Amino acid sequence: MSTSLKRPLPAALTSFAAVAFVLGLVLALTGPSATSAAPSKMTNGCNVNARGIPSCGAYVGGAYGGNANVAPWERSMGKKLGVHRTYWGAGSVASAVRTARADAANKRVPWVSFKPPHSWAQMANGKGDAWARNLATRMKSVGGPVWVAVAHEPEGDGDMQVWKRMQARLAPIMRRAAPNLGYSIILMGYHQFHGAAKYRLSATWPNTKIDIAGFDIYEKYGVKKSGRAQTTEWKQFNRAYFIPIQRWAKSKGVAWGLAETGYSNPAAARNAKWPRVIYNAMVAHKGVAFSYFNTNLHSQANWKLSTAGKKAAFKALNRAAPRMR
Secondary structure: OOHHHHOOOOOOOOHHHHHHHHHHHHHHHHHHHHOOOOOEEEOOOOEEOOOOOEOOOOEEEEEEOOOOOOHHHHHHHOOOOOEEEEEEOOOOHHHHHHHHHHHHHOOOEEEEEEOOOOOHHHHHOOOOHHHHHHHHHHHOOOOOOEEEEEOOOOOOOOOHHHHHHHHHHHHHHHHHHOOOEEEEEEEOOHHHHHOOHHHOHHHHOOOOOOOEEEEEOOEOOOOEOOOOOEOOOOOOHHHHHHHHHHHHHHHHOOEEEEEEEOEOHHHHHHOOOHHHHHHHHHHHOOEEEEEEEEOOOOOOOOOOOOOHHHHHHHHHHHHHOOOEO
């Protein structure tokens, strides 16, 4: 703070002017955070609340490489993405905030995953409270809505009841610190509807306000599993996932979307227009985001938009989809 700001106000200022001076100073010091919670609209005319949830329609976007700059991808399509998925370690908050700020400046909604700085049990017991509050406070200043998840895809990583307690502790801290932050929980999808009882939503969903439920569901037609035959059946997205997700999300008052999705090259060879089909089905069941996993990092198949057919299909979908104004 400069020394000039420490001097007493000039005596000539009236009380009204003094109040205006102070208010202007506060706004100058708080910067983008003072307006980051303002609602917006989609290009289709639908409202978007302060935490980035659209009242109708759905964003299209995705992950790109290892948190790579999405500008080249966008230039190849002639239109910017509506949502940008990134992944960060607990110590990479500054980098995540810089990326989120760039996303907000380009009217993308950042959908950001973090690894927690401590074990689930330690986080649930409060050891990560300061980290969570700092993260949210810094995200408050990015200039637009941001969605944050901690410990996404937890299935198989530990005790889900401990993970549930961690989520119940973190969500109120972050939402209270940043009115533009939508707290997100991201799960794999299969386990919740077709797996073991310990993963069911009735057992693992925390009893606190969550803004966005994300599900990572892929079309694995033609994918060879380790030591097993090639998958020859198409996934029934509507019946197996979208219908039960819509019913459950409505009961919880939570928005939902595909936090990761993709289709294999064999699937694209049979139905290159798969992204538009699944997007339309998702929107019909009130999903608000379609995030394509445009990378082969940590992948069991070639999800990347690497063929001409896949590139053209996603380009057409992105160009037709609404985004924030």
